[in-house]
Amino acid sequence: xxxxxxxxxxxxxxxxxxxxxxxxxxxxxxxxxxxxxxxxxxxxxxxxxxxxxxxxxxxxxxxxxxxxxxxxxxxxxxxxxxxxxxxxxxxxxxxxxxxxxxxxxxxxxxxxxxxxxxxxxxxxxxxxxxxxxxxxxxxxxxxxxxxxxxxxxxxxxxxxxxxxxxxxxxxxxxxxxxxxxxxxxxxxxxxxxxxxxxxxxxxxxxxxxxxxxxxxxxxxxxxxxxxxxxxxxxxxxxxxxxxxxxxxxxxxxxxxxxxxxxxxxxxxxxxxxxxxxxxxxxxxxxxxxxxxxxxxxxxxxxxxxxxxxxxxxxxxxxxxxxxxxxxxxxxxxxxxxxxxxxxxxxxxxxxxxxxxxxxxxxxxxxxxxxxxxxxxxxxxxxxxxxxxxxxxxxxxxxxxxxxxxxxxxxxxxxxxxxxxxxxxxxxxxxxxxxxxxxxxxxxxxxxxxxxx
Amino acid sequence: xxxxxxxxxxxxxxxxxxxxxxxxxxxxxxxxxxxxxxxxxxxxxxxxxxxxxxxxxxxxxxxxxxxxxxxxxxxxxxxxxxxxxxxxxxxxxxxxxxxxxxxxxxxxxxxxxxxxxxxxxxxxxxxxxxxxxxxxxxxxxxxxxxxxxxxxxxxxxxxxxxxxxxxxxxxxxxxxxxxxxxxxxxxxxxxxxxxxxxxxxxxxxxxxxxxxxxxxxxxxxxxxxxxxxxxxxxxxxxxxxxxxxxxxxxxxxxxxxxxxxxxxxxxxxxxxxxxxxxxxxxxxxxxxxxxxxxxxxxxxxxxxxxxxxxxxxxxxxxxxxxxxxxxxxxxxxxxxxxxxxxxxxxxxxxxxxxxxxxxxxxxxxxxxxxxxxxxxxxxxxxxxxxxxxxxxxxxxxxxxxxxxxxxxxxxxxxxxxxxxxxxxxxxxxxxxxxxxxxxxxxxxxxxxxxxx
Numbered sequence: 001x002x003x004x005x006x007x008x009x010x011x012x013x014x015x016x017x018x019x020x021x022x023x024x025x026x027x028x029x030x031x032x033x034x035x036x037x038x039x040x041x042x043x044x045x046x047x048x049x050x051x052x053x054x055x056x057x058x059x060x061x062x063x064x065x066x067x068x069x070x071x072x073x074x075x076x077x078x079x080x081x082x083x084x085x086x087x088x089x090x091x092x093x094x095x096x097x098x099x100x101x102x103x104x105x106x107x108x109x110x111x112x113x114x115x116x117x118x119x120x121x122x123x124x125x126x127x128x129x130x131x132x133x134x135x136x137x138x139x140x141x142x143x144x145x146x147x148x149x150x151x152x153x154x155x156x157x158x159x160x161x162x163x164x165x166x167x168x169x170x171x172x173x174x175x176x177x178x179x180x181x182x183x184x185x186x187x188x189x190x191x192x193x194x195x196x197x198x199x200x201x202x203x204x205x206x207x208x209x210x211x212x213x214x215x216x217x218x219x220x221x222x223x224x225x226x227x228x229x230x231x232x233x234x235x236x237x238x239x240x241x242x243x244x245x246x247x248x249x250x251x252x253x254x255x256x257x258x259x260x261x262x263x264x265x266x267x268x269x270x271x272x273x274x275x276x277x278x279x280x281x282x283x284x285x286x287x288x289x290x291x292x293x294x295x296x297x298x299x300x301x302x303x304x305x306x307x308x309x310x311x312x313x314x315x316x317x318x319x320x321x322x323x324x325x326x327x328x329x330x331x332x333x334x335x336x337x338x339x340x341x342x343x344x345x346x347x348x349x350x351x352x353x354x355x356x357x358x359x360x361x362x363x364x365x366x367x368x369x370x371x372x373x374x375x376x377x378x379x380x381x382x383x384x385x386x387x388x389x390x391x392x393x394x395x396x397x398x399x400x401x402x403x404x405x406x407x408x409x410x411x412x413x414x415x416x417x418x419x420x421x422x423x424x425x426x427x428x429x430x431x432x433x434x435x436x437x438x439x440x441x442x443x444x445x446x447x448x449x450x451x452x
Numbered sequence: 453x454x455x456x457x458x459x460x461x462x463x464x465x466x467x468x469x470x471x472x473x474x475x476x477x478x479x480x481x482x483x484x485x486x487x488x489x490x491x492x493x494x495x496x497x498x499x500x501x502x503x504x505x506x507x508x509x510x511x512x513x514x515x516x517x518x519x520x521x522x523x524x525x526x527x528x529x530x531x532x533x534x535x536x537x538x539x540x541x542x543x544x545x546x547x548x549x550x551x552x553x554x555x556x557x558x559x560x561x562x563x564x565x566x567x568x569x570x571x572x573x574x575x576x577x578x579x580x581x582x583x584x585x586x587x588x589x590x591x592x593x594x595x596x597x598x599x600x601x602x603x604x605x606x607x608x609x610x611x612x613x614x615x616x617x618x619x620x621x622x623x624x625x626x627x628x629x630x631x632x633x634x635x636x637x638x639x640x641x642x643x644x645x646x647x648x649x650x651x652x653x654x655x656x657x658x659x660x661x662x663x664x665x666x667x668x669x670x671x672x673x674x675x676x677x678x679x680x681x682x683x684x685x686x687x688x689x690x691x692x693x694x695x696x697x698x699x700x701x702x703x704x705x706x707x708x709x710x711x712x713x714x715x716x717x718x719x720x721x722x723x724x725x726x727x728x729x730x731x732x733x734x735x736x737x738x739x740x741x742x743x744x745x746x747x748x749x750x751x752x753x754x755x756x757x758x759x760x761x762x763x764x765x766x767x768x769x770x771x772x773x774x775x776x777x778x779x780x781x782x783x784x785x786x787x788x789x790x791x792x793x794x795x796x797x798x799x800x801x802x803x804x805x806x807x808x809x810x811x812x813x814x815x816x817x818x819x820x821x822x823x824x825x826x827x828x829x830x831x832x833x834x835x836x837x838x839x840x841x842x843x844x845x846x847x848x849x850x851x852x853x854x855x856x857x858x859x860x861x862x863x864x865x866x867x868x869x870x871x872x873x874x875x876x877x878x879x880x881x882x883x884x885x886x887x888x889x890x891x892x893x894x895x896x897x898x899x900x901x902x903x904x
Contacts, residue, residue: 030760030761030762030763030764031760031761031762032761089764089765090758090760090764092758092760093662096661096662154762154763155763181667195666197666197765199763199765201763206728206729207726207727207728208726208727208728209548209727209875209878209879209880210545210548210877210878210879211726211877211878212847212848212875212876212877212878213748213750213752213776213778213877214647214649214778214846214847214848214849215633215743215846215847215848215872215876216726216743216847217743217748217750217778217847218733218734218742218743218746218747218748218750218778218847219722219731219732219733219739219742219743220726220728220731220732220733221728221730221731221732221733222750222751224683224750224751224752224753224754224773225683225684225686225687225749225750225751227680227754228679228680228681228683228684228751228754229680229683229684229687231676231677231680231681231684232677232680232681232683232684232685233684234677235677235681270671274659274660274663274668274672275659275660275661276658276659276660276672276673276803276804277658277802277803277804277805278673278802278803279671279672279673279803280671280672280673280801280802280803281670281671281672281673282670287671290670290671291667291668291669291670291671294670295670296665296669296670297677298665298669298670298674298676298677298767299674299676299677299680299756299757299768299771300665300676300757300758300763300764300765300766300767300768301676301756301757301758301759301764301766301768302676302679302680302754302755302756302757302759302771303754303755303759304751304753304754305751305752305753305754305774306542306544306752306753306774307753307754307755307772307774308482308483308542308544309482309483309484310482310483310606310811311482311606311607311651311653311752311774311776311811311812312482312541312542312752312753312774312877313541313649313651313752313776313848313849313877314752314753314877314878315750315752316751316752316753319751319754320759321676321680322757322758322759322763322764324665324763324765326665326666326669326670349732350729350730350732351728351729351730351731351732352728352729353729359762359763360763394666394667395664395666395667395668395669395670396664396666396667396765397666397765420667423661423664424664424667425662425663425664425665425764425765425766426661426662426663426664426766427661427662428661
């Protein structure tokens with residue numbers, strides 16, 4: 001194993017250059033104008049996986065392609081499936097980036113680029129760990145499959161149909177995903193829970209066209225005012241979601257809640273990091289509870305009427321909100337969809353029509369924090385970082401975690417190398433150079449530990 | 453006078469071509485990129501006023517120029533000041549125009565273009581009426597001043613300082629403004645009231661940058677949710693504005709309210725015209741009351757977070773609303789500003805900062821419906837349209853009406869030739885060809901009647 005780790009250190013500069021090339025491809029899955037770029041990212045990744053020594057196929061889907069690489073040279077040894085995604089979030093607003101989102105730049109020990117941490121950097125370090133074993137040791141200590149999709153940021157609509165269809169070929173004993181953050185710098189972490197998601201678009205329509213707010217205002221229901229009332233109705237004064245039945249299925253093990261309470265956490269440090277004047281949220285909950293094990297309802301976007309410079313006295317004909325709920329075990333996105341739609345129907349005022357579209361959903365997940373996978377990961381992380389990992393929740397969603405476990409019948413390990421403040425989904429996204437390097441070592445060590 | 457009216461009929465085709473040239477200039481006063489166009493409109497208008505026989509000067513201001521033309525050849529006869537504006541509203545959203553906003557097109561007896569009715573067409577017909585007198589009769593029956601500004605759509609910030617400074621030169625016995633609508637096609641109208649306005653921008657800021665709604669959602673106050681709550685708090689369940697003290701100064705003469713009730717009005721026709729599923733507004737009020745003599749609070753624009761195609765799981769760092777109140781006699785925009793700001797301060801939640809900017813304001817106005825000006829206008833309108841005018845309210849704002857009366861000490865006549873559904877401030881703005889023609893005759897007749 002020393003030769004494997006030495007290989008990683010010797011070739012790290014090249015690994016970094018390759019990652020930069022990956023990051024330069026604007027594979028924004030949500031935008032049709034980037035469809036060619038997204039395909040190019042898939043093809044680039046497939047080529048690099050072949051270079052690493054894997055047998056690779058690129059599978060067409062109704063959306064973006066799925067890349068599968070595998071190496072089954074370890075006979076009866078177990079099989080590890082590595083999952084990641086090569087698509088990225090839209091980079092807007094562009095003016096808030098310090099350096100352009102698709103021109104990676106290293107500053108202060110960080111690689112800044114859209115997708116650096118979510119998820120190109122964290123996916124690519126596994127490819128490099130596999131390469132290190134095959135080049136330095138000439139073989140892999142277990143069988144591996146790398147599964148990379150290009151639609152994670154838009155709901156992974158085509159992934160599970162693909163996994164269902166190819167369940168035999170994708171058969172694995174363990175699954176590892178690096179698409180999450182460590183609890184703190186220098187504190188390697190194993191993911192203990194994920195939130196699910198239910199993402200909606202609410203479209204309110206009133207008059208057939210925009211109207212003069214003087215000639216018509218007061219007698220025509222304003223879709224933007226109506227939208228504001230609908231959204232405001234979704235929280236009570238205690239910061240709780242006020243949709244009837246919303247909390248019915250929330251069920252967090254008390255032991256896990258206590259474990260969360262034992263982690264060091266400084267509210268003022270967190271507040272300063274996000275730069276808000278104060279923290280807020282559901283009354284009676286700690287910050288870690290609020291972001292890990294309590295569900296939310298957040299507006300992600302608002303648009304209506306005139307939004308340019310100066311003033312325009314228009315009564316807009318329509319108003320739009322994107323609204324998403326983060327879900328916790330055991331909430332179900334389909335059930336939340338029903339409750340959300342019923343709520344909107346109940347509060348929508350006369351004088352406008354309101355349509356709710358369900359853009360995508362994903363189930364929440366709770367890890368099982370015992371067994372050979374977690375034990376191997378603990379040793380691998382301790383080898384790479386010099387300290388044992390902690391178990392941490394994750395506020396974000398990786399909907400396919402729950403689905404992988406159900407379809408492939410293998411436990412999932414969340415071993416993330418992002419860090420708090422990494423700006424995933426925001427301007428100035430970054431990954432720590434140190435974590436990219438130690439993450440590559442940890443990924444290589446995990447292969448060795450699981451292959452023992 | 454027959455020669456004057458015959459001249460108008462003979463030259464109408466040319467008048468229409470000139471108006472088209474005027475409408476082709478995109479004098480959007482709110483947009484800096486159109487500053488040159490706005491100046492070009494002022495210069496074009498000054499040239500046409502000179503062609504008509506007026507002595508014209510173009511006055512620089514800190515904003516767009518003010519054009520003043522005059523003819524003082526009638527000795528001791530009274531002086532009429534004609535006020536109008538050559539700037540127009542922004543044309544967006546462009547995709548909703550049937551023909552491009554700055555390429556005038558006649559369809560079904562209407563001239564479609566941005567500014568056709570608001571206010572280039574209605575201003576220009578007065579210039580043509582003056583030309584008709586000077587060319588056909590060789591003189592004007594009274595002294596005239598034409599005052600045209602280029603900032604009416606952005607609050608007329610530089611007009612009243614100019615009027616104050618040139619009050620002597622602008623001294624007049626009567627003022628006429630054509631920037632409003634007739635009550636119905638074929639029903640010439642004299643304006644009885646105007647609503648005022650107080651226009652605000654509300655900026656809510658939370659975290660320093662956009663955040664991942666999974667990693668942070670629930671613990672950081674969402675500026676868009678906060679904005680929705682703030683806006684929703686501004687109305688009660690009866691459609692009344694819920695800002696403390698908002699109605700304190702509302703004071704409508706009962707006689708005027710009764711007169712409004714006597715006008716023919718069909719709610720279903722109005723609803724079908726605006727194309728909304730139902731009408732709405734303040735409980736216990738008729739539609740005409742709601743749009744003429746009751747104050748409003750309407751959102752004119754909303755913007756926050758991600759508003760493009762698909763979904764983006766962002767917790768936005770800021771949210772913006774443009775909100776304006778239409779005011780009725782005797783509400784004061786400065787007082788409403790204080791109440792609005794106090795309300796926002798009271799309801800703004802911790803965790804965000806909220807700034808209220810006052811973009812512009814204008815006072816409401818009530819006409820005096822008796823005296824020589826209204827008598828002359830009644831005769832002029834009856835001559836042009838063949839029927840006596842009605843007295844009608846106007847939901848829109850012409851803030852300078854009240855200020856003209858106070859500074860120049862002359863009564864204002866509102867003699868508008870627009871029509872309901874004209875789409876002022878919206879896509880597919882139009883003016884009726886018939887009203888442009890009859891309006892020119894009415895303007896010429898008004899000069900004669902006042903000059904008697």
